[in-house]
Amino acid sequence: MxxxxxxxxxxxxxxxxxxxxxxxxxxxxxxxxxxxxxxxxxxxxxxxxxxxxxxxxxxxxxxxxxxxxxxxxxxxxxxxxxxxxxxxxxxxxxxxxxxxxxxxxxxxxxxxxxxxxxxxxxxxxxxxxxxxxxxxxxxxxxxxxxxxxxxxxxRVDSEFLHAEAVKPTLTVLRGEGFAGANQEFLAAHEHYRHGRHKESLVDALKAFESTMKAIIQLRRWQTKPNDTAKALIATCLSNGLLPDYFETQASSIRILLESGIPTLRNKNGGHGQGPDPVEVPAYYARYVLNLTATTILFLVEAHNALR
Known part of the structure; x- marks a missing residue:
């Protein structure tokens, strides 16, 4: 009705x-x-x-x-x-x-x-x-x-960002080959909705990496199973998915996601947060989620546009 x-x-x-x-x-x-x-x-x-x-x-x-x-x-x-x-x-x-x-x-x-x-x-x-x-x-x-x-x-924090970034990202991740990235991106939002900001950052990074892995697999480009975000970005650049001038931007996003909390610096899951709990503010998690959404959308649209 x-x-x-x-x-x-x-x-x-x-x-x-x-x-x-x-x-x-x-x-x-x-x-x-x-x-x-x-x-x-x-x-x-x-x-x-x-x-x-x-x-x-x-x-x-x-x-x-x-x-x-x-x-x-x-x-x-x-x-x-x-x-x-x-x-x-x-x-x-x-x-x-x-x-x-x-x-x-x-x-x-x-x-x-x-x-x-x-x-x-x-x-x-x-x-x-x-x-x-x-x-x-x-x-x-x-x-x-x-x-x-x-x-x-x-959870929606900005109607504009939701309409222009998050919703389109969820749409493109429903495409063939992106099921893993879609699951991780939704998990990041679920953690954020429940105030689990550290976990939200972890899954945002996973979704970012999984998107690149999916594109690389669909394109049949050479890569290694344990390649980190840095290596995945390099593969996307060398195969023409991204323009050369995007290398600095993509690397900056990777660094932001990987250094958001100390446990993310180690590719195998980190060494623990130490004696004092590490707090991730909601506004930081929100920023990372929105930035991840726009980046994933950009990557998938570049993939779709590439001959």
């Missing part, structure tokens, strides 16, 4: 009562209710004796219960649907509430989208594709800094 620009919304916009920065630690109740409407419309209602929609709710509930170590999400639920939605509407932990959103939308993509039997045996008012569009619009509408992309919730 489309997001309607109601009179009350237009008045709030006219008065400047709209979020100008993203929040990450709060999911307003109106937003949660809107998400329930989206999931209900996308999961649908079963025809007569069919149980496709019922099984979708059961799958979401069973996974959550197993992962949280619970027998039930809420006391005395009337159904699995009732259990999931009551839990979601009342849950104080934002991360757990986001778990419900991400898992429900993964079910839409994996079990409902392109499933003809599901379509024939349920009554639905919205497709999984349109459900994702509406969810992302609701996130923006409430100033909540997340988007559902590539089957995961991604």
């Amino acid at each position: 489309a997001v309607f620009n109601l009179f009350s919304k237009r008045q709030k916009q006219a008065r400047g009562e709209v979020p100008d920065v993203y929040t990450y630690d709060s999911l307003p109740q109106p937003f949660r209710v809107q998400v329930v409407h989206i999931i209900r419309d996308a999961f649908g209602i079963d025809h007569y004796s069919s149980n496709y929609a019922k099984k979708s709710y059961q799958l979401v509930k069973d996974i959550l219960c197993r992962e949280y170590g619970l027998f039930e999400l809420v006391p005395h639920p009337r159904s699995d649907e009732d259990s999931v939605f009551k839990f979601f509407l009342a849950e104080q932990s934002v991360e757990r509430a986001l778990d419900v959103i991400e898992l429900s939308f993964r079910v839409m993509v994996g079990n409902i989208q392109n499933n003809r039997e599901y379509a024939r045996n349920t009554i639905r008012t919205i497709s999984p594709e349109d459900a994702i569009v509406e969810l992302n619009n609701r996130f923006k509408e409430h100033g909540i800094g997340y988007q559902f992309e590539s089957n995961e919730l991604i």
Whole structure:
């Protein structure tokens, strides 16, 4: 269902009562209710004796219960649907509430989208594709800094950077040969969303290296299995993927990623952080993630443009 620009919304916009920065630690109740409407419309209602929609709710509930170590999400639920939605509407932990959103939308993509039997045996008012569009619009509408992309919730710090760098990067990494880089890039974002900034830098570096390895393999250029980022950059330069003047820029990105924390300086995993914990600020991890996104996008587009 489309997001309607109601009179009350237009008045709030006219008065400047709209979020100008993203929040990450709060999911307003109106937003949660809107998400329930989206999931209900996308999961649908079963025809007569069919149980496709019922099984979708059961799958979401069973996974959550197993992962949280619970027998039930809420006391005395009337159904699995009732259990999931009551839990979601009342849950104080934002991360757990986001778990419900991400898992429900993964079910839409994996079990409902392109499933003809599901379509024939349920009554639905919205497709999984349109459900994702509406969810992302609701996130923006409430100033909540997340988007559902590539089957995961991604934290968004700048709408411009997300639209111009992160989202296109996720798109190109879905191409043939880039599955490993895509997985590592998503893992970097997942670590960042949960505040694991050191781990985010580690996976950003892996994604950067894996992208170059994928291109080199697709191009059948000569390289060694244990080549580091420095050697991979040299291979890309010598084979004409990158112009010569990009060597300094690419090397600077490599150094930034490898020296972000001391454990990254050693190609075999580092020697530990020592007696004092090493803290990586969120703004540094965010900078590295965005820089990694633009660099990966540049590399893949150069690969696609190369004859």
